[in-house]
Amino acid sequence: MPAEPAAVPRIAMRAIRKAFPGVLALDGVDLALRPGEVHALLGENGAGKSTLIKILTGAVRRDSGEMWLDGQPIDPGSTGEAQAAGISTVFQEVNLIPTMSVTKNMALERAAGRFGMISWRKAREQARAKLARLGVDIDIERPLGSFSVAVQQLVAIARALEDNTRVLVLDEPTASLDAKETTALFSIMRELKARGIAVVFITHFLEQVYEVGDRITVLRNGRLVGTAAASDVSRPDLVSMMIGRELGEVERAFSEKDAMAAGPVRLSARGLGRKRVLEPFDLILRQGEVVGLAGLLGSGRTETAKMLFGAISADAGELTVMGTPTRNAAPRQSLRAGIAFCPEDRKAEGLVAELSVRENIMLSIQSKQGWLKRIPRRRQDELAREMIAALGIATPDAEKPVGQLSGGNQQKVVLARALASNPSVLLLDEPTRGIDVGAHAEIIKLIRKLCKDGLALLVASSELDELVAATDRVAVLRDRAKIGEISGEQITRDNIVRMIAGDDGRAD
Amino acid sequence: MMAEQTEPRPVAMRPRMKLHRAVWPLLALAAILIVSGIVSPGFYNIRIVEGRLFGNLIDIVYRATPTALVALGMAVVIGTKGIDLSVGSTIAITGAVIAWRIQMGDPHLVVLMMALGAATLCGIWNGFLVAGLGIQPIIATLILMVSGRGIGLLINLLYGGTNPSFESALLQGLSTGHLMSIPTRLFLAAAIFLALWLIIRRTALGLFIESVGGNAAAANLAGVNARLITFVAYVLCALCAGWAGVIMTADTHTSDPVSVAMYIELDAILAVVIGGGSLAGGRIHLGMTVIGALVIQALTTSILISGLPPEYNLVVKAVVVLFVLLLQSDNARRAITSPFRGRAR
Numbered sequence: 001m002p003a004e005p006a007a008v009p010r011i012a013m014r015a016i017r018k019a020f021p022g023v024l025a026l027d028g029v030d031l032a033l034r035p036g037e038v039h040a041l042l043g044e045n046g047a048g049k050s051t052l053i054k055i056l057t058g059a060v061r062r063d064s065g066e067m068w069l070d071g072q073p074i075d076p077g078s079t080g081e082a083q084a085a086g087i088s089t090v091f092q093e094v095n096l097i098p099t100m101s102v103t104k105n106m107a108l109e110r111a112a113g114r115f116g117m118i119s120w121r122k123a124r125e126q127a128r129a130k131l132a133r134l135g136v137d138i139d140i141e142r143p144l145g146s147f148s149v150a151v152q153q154l155v156a157i158a159r160a161l162e163d164n165t166r167v168l169v170l171d172e173p174t175a176s177l178d179a180k181e182t183t184a185l186f187s188i189m190r191e192l193k194a195r196g197i198a199v200v201f202i203t204h205f206l207e208q209v210y211e212v213g214d215r216i217t218v219l220r221n222g223r224l225v226g227t228a229a230a231s232d233v234s235r236p237d238l239v240s241m242m243i244g245r246e247l248g249e250v251e252r253a254f255s256e257k258d259a260m261a262a263g264p265v266r267l268s269a270r271g272l273g274r275k276r277v278l279e280p281f282d283l284i285l286r287q288g289e290v291v292g293l294a295g296l297l298g299s300g301r302t303e304t305a306k307m308l309f310g311a312i313s314a315d316a317g318e319l320t321v322m323g324t325p326t327r328n329a330a331p332r333q334s335l336r337a338g339i340a341f342c343p344e345d346r347k348a349e350g351l352v353a354e355l356s357v358r359e360n361i362m363l364s365i366q367s368k369q370g371w372l373k374r375i376p377r378r379r380q381d382e383l384a385r386e387m388i389a390a391l392g393i394a395t396p397d398a399e400k401p402v403g404q405l406s407g408g409n410q411q412k413v414v415l416a417r418a419l420a421s422n423p424s425v426l427l428l429d430e431p432t433r434g435i436d437v438g439a440h441a442e443i444i445k446l447i448r449k450l451c452k453d454g455l456a457l458l459v460a461s462s463e464l465d466e467l468v469a470a471t472d473r474v475a476v477l478r479d480r481a482k483i484g485e486i487s488g489e490q491i492t493r494d495n496i497v498r499m500i501a502g503d504d505g506r507a508d
Numbered sequence: 509m510m511a512e513q514t515e516p517r518p519v520a521m522r523p524r525m526k527l528h529r530a531v532w533p534l535l536a537l538a539a540i541l542i543v544s545g546i547v548s549p550g551f552y553n554i555r556i557v558e559g560r561l562f563g564n565l566i567d568i569v570y571r572a573t574p575t576a577l578v579a580l581g582m583a584v585v586i587g588t589k590g591i592d593l594s595v596g597s598t599i600a601i602t603g604a605v606i607a608w609r610i611q612m613g614d615p616h617l618v619v620l621m622m623a624l625g626a627a628t629l630c631g632i633w634n635g636f637l638v639a640g641l642g643i644q645p646i647i648a649t650l651i652l653m654v655s656g657r658g659i660g661l662l663i664n665l666l667y668g669g670t671n672p673s674f675e676s677a678l679l680q681g682l683s684t685g686h687l688m689s690i691p692t693r694l695f696l697a698a699a700i701f702l703a704l705w706l707i708i709r710r711t712a713l714g715l716f717i718e719s720v721g722g723n724a725a726a727a728n729l730a731g732v733n734a735r736l737i738t739f740v741a742y743v744l745c746a747l748c749a750g751w752a753g754v755i756m757t758a759d760t761h762t763s764d765p766v767s768v769a770m771y772i773e774l775d776a777i778l779a780v781v782i783g784g785g786s787l788a789g790g791r792i793h794l795g796m797t798v799i800g801a802l803v804i805q806a807l808t809t810s811i812l813i814s815g816l817p818p819e820y821n822l823v824v825k826a827v828v829v830l831f832v833l834l835l836q837s838d839n840a841r842r843a844i845t846s847p848f849r850g851r852a853r
Contacts, residue, residue: 335730341729352722367732
C-alpha cells in the first residue's frame with residue numbers, strides 16, 4: 001500500500017511544552033506523523049528529542065499542549081496506556097534482560113496466560129510468531145545475551161510490535177549496529193512503513209536519515225526548528241538546522257582577536273588516538289588562543305577533550321603538556337600539569353550534588369595540593385566568594401548543596417572549580433549546555449577574557465555560532481576523526497557546516 | 509562585569525521544617541532515656557562503688573563503646589558509598605592474635621600493635637578487593653566476613669587452641685579499668701574519635717571521601733584519586749574495628765572467634781543510618797554516628813531494665829528504630845505532618 005499523505009495525521013502533537021526543574025525541555029513543539037512514513041527526528045543533545053518521545057509514549061506527562069492519535073485526542077499517562085493505544089517504543093538502551101531467554105524477555109510485559117499464571121507454551125508460540133513477522137528465525141530458548149546486538153535489537157522491536165501498533169518509535173536503533181545489520185534493519189523499517197505504521201527514527205547519522213527517512217523534524221534547545229521532506233533538505237541545510245542559529249546576532253570581533261598574538265605552545269597532541277574511539281589526530285593549543293572543536297553529536301568532540309585530559313587513555317600517539325611529554329596521565333596528573341577540564345554532562349561527571357557550592361569549587365585545587373595539605377577554611381570561603389562573584393553564580397550562600405542550584409549556575413560551579421585550580425590549559429566541553437541566553441553570552445564573554453588573561457582554551461561545542469563568536473581556530477570532526485582545521489576569517493558557519501556535511505572536504 | 513544582579517530567588521521549599529539534621533537522633537535518645545526514667549524508677553542513679561562510677565547511664569555509654577568504634581569506621585566506608593560486612597570477623601581475628609601472642613609471651617604493648625596490625629591487614633584486603641579489583645563492597649567484604657572467624661579459629665590452633673584465655677594488665681586496663689572513677693575505655697574511645705575526626709576533617713580526606721561517595725566519576729575528573737581514597741577508607745574502618753576488638757577481647761580475657769561481636773556489623777550500619785548517614789554515600793557524620801550507637805545501646809539497656817519479657821526485646825527495638833528512621837526521612841515527615849498543614853507548601 002503506497003503511503004499517501006493522509007488528511008488526518010496518525011499523530012499530531014501541537015504546542016507541546018514541558019519544563020523540568022531548572023530547564024525548559026520543550027517549548028511549544030509541534031510534531032505530525034503520517035501513516036506509513038519513516039519520520040526522522042533530529043537534534044543535538046538536549047534538543048528535546050527524548051522528552052518529546054517520552055511524552056508521546058506516555059513515560060512523561062506534558063505541561064501543556066495537545067495530542068491526537070488518528071484524530072482522537074489522547075493523553076497517555078503511562079507507557080502501558082500508550083501501548084494499548086498503539087504507540088510502541090524501542091528505547092536506546094535496549095531494556096531487555098540479557099541473562100533471560102528470548103521467550104521470557106518477550107513475555108516480560110505481556111505474559112500470555114490466565115489467572116496470573118504464565119503459559120510458557122503460549123508465550124513461546126507468541127514469541128515465535130512475533131519474530132517471524134520480522135523474518136527472524138532464532139532459537140528462542142537461548143539467553144538473549146548470547147545473540148548479537150543486532151538480533152537483540154530485532155527482538156526488542158518484535159516485542160514492541162503488537163497487532164494494533166500504529167506508531168513505532170525507534171530511539172537510536174543503529175547506534176551499535178554495523179553496516180550490514182543496519183541495512184537489514186532498514187528493510188524491516190520499510191516493511192513496517194508499508195503496513196501503514198508511522199515509524200519515528202531517532203539517529204544522528206545523517207546518511208541514514210537520507211537513506212530511509214521520508215520526512216525530517218529538527219529540534220534545537222527545546223524548540224522546533226522545522227519539518228520538511230527529506231528530499232527537500234540538503235545536507236548542509238540540515239546540519240545548519242541542527243547546530244546553527246539563524247539569528248544574525250553574533251558578530252565576530254575580528255579586530256580584537258587579531259590583535260592577540262598567539263603565545264607559546266601549551267599543549268600539543270601528535271597522532272593521539274585510540275582504536276574504536278577516536279582516529280589519531282594532531283592538535284596544538286597555544287597560550288592566549290581559543291580553539292574550537294566542531295562536529296555533530298557522536299563525531300568525537302567529547303572524546304577528543306577527554307583524551308587530552310587523560311580521562312580516556314590513548315593507545316597511540318604522543319601528548320606534550322607545557323613542553324613535557326606525558327604518557328597516559330590520569331586526570332589528577334593532568335591537573336597537576338596545569339590542565340583543567342569541564343565535562344559536558346555536569347550531573348553525571350561534573351558535580352557532587354550533595355556537597356556544597358564551596359566544596360565543589362574546592363575539589364580540584366584541593367586534590368592538586370594533596371589530601372594532607374588541607375586548604376584552611378578561611379581561604380576556602382574566600383575563594384568560593386571570589387568565584388561566586390566573578391562568575392555571577394546565583395546562590396544564597398556558598399554552603400548550599402550544589403544540586404539545588406539551577407542548571408546554568410551548576411555549570412558555572414563546574415567552571416569555577418576548573419578555574420580555581422589555576423590552570424594554564426582549560427578544556428571546556430559544551431560550556432553553555434542547558435544555559436539560558438543571558439548566561440550564554442556571559443560565558444562566551446568569560447571565555448574570551450580568560451583567553452586574554454593567558455589561558456590556552458579548547459571549547460567543544462555543538463553550537464556553531466558559539467564557535468564562530470568565540471574561537472580563533474576550529475578543528476572539525478566527523479565520524480570520530482579530525483577532518484580539518486580552519487582559522488581566522490575562514491571561520492564562518494557555512495564553512496564549518498560544509499566540512500561537517502562532507503560536501504567537499506576542506507573549505508577553502 | 510560578570511556579576512549579574514541575582515534576582516530574589518524563589519525561596520527553597522520547607523522553610524520552617526529546616527531543622528538541623530542532628531535534632532532527630534538526639535530527640536530519639538532523649539525520648540528513650542525519659543521513657544526509661546518513667547518506667548524504671550532510679551534509672552538515672554549514679555553512684556561510686558570501689559572508686560568507680562556505676563549506673564544505667566554509665567552502663568549505656570560503657571557498653572556502646574565497641575559498637576560506636578565500629579560504627580565510626582563504618583561511617584567512613586559508607587561515606588564512599590561502600591559497606592564493610594567483615595568488621596565482626598576483623599574483631600575475631602584481632603582477638604585471636606591477642607590471645608596467641610600473649611600465650612607466646614610477647615610484651616603486651618607489642619601484642620597490642622600486632623593486633624592492630626592484623627586488623628589493618630584485614631582492611632588492606634578489603635580495600636584491595638573493592639578499590640583494586642573493583643568488586644562490589646557487599647560481596648568483597650562478605651568474603652572476609654565468612655572466612656574471618658575461621659581464620660581466628662586457625663590462629664587459636666597455633667598453640668593447641670585448648671585454652672585461648674589470657675591475663676593482661678595492660679589490655680584489661682584499657683578495656684575494663686577506670687581512671688578518676690571513669691572507665692578507661694571512654695578515654696580510649698574519645699582519643700580514637702578525636703584522631704579519626706582530625707584525619708577526616710582537618711585534612712582533605714573527608715572532602716575526598718564524600719566526593720567519591722557522592723559522584724565517583726565527577727571526583728575522578730576533578731583530580732581525586734578515587735581508588736586510593738576508597739582503599740584508605742576500608743583500612744580506617746578495619747583499624748576502628750581492631751580497637752573495638754581489643755576492648756571486647758580484653759573484656760572477656762579470651763579469644764572466642766565463633767561468637768565474639770556477632771552481628772556487630774548490623775548494629776554499626778544501623779548506628780550510621782540513625783546518625784543521618786545515607787547508604788547512598790556522600791556524607792560522613794562522625795559525631796552523629798556516636799549518637800546513633802548510643803541510641804541503640806540505650807534502647808537495649810532500657811528494655812532489659814524495664815522488666816519487659818525478653819521475648820519482646822528485639823521487636824520493641826525494631827519498632828523504635830523504624831520510628832527514628834521515619835522521623836529522619838523528609839518524605840515521611842511531610843507525609844505525617846501534611847494533613848495538619850493543609851495543602852499549602
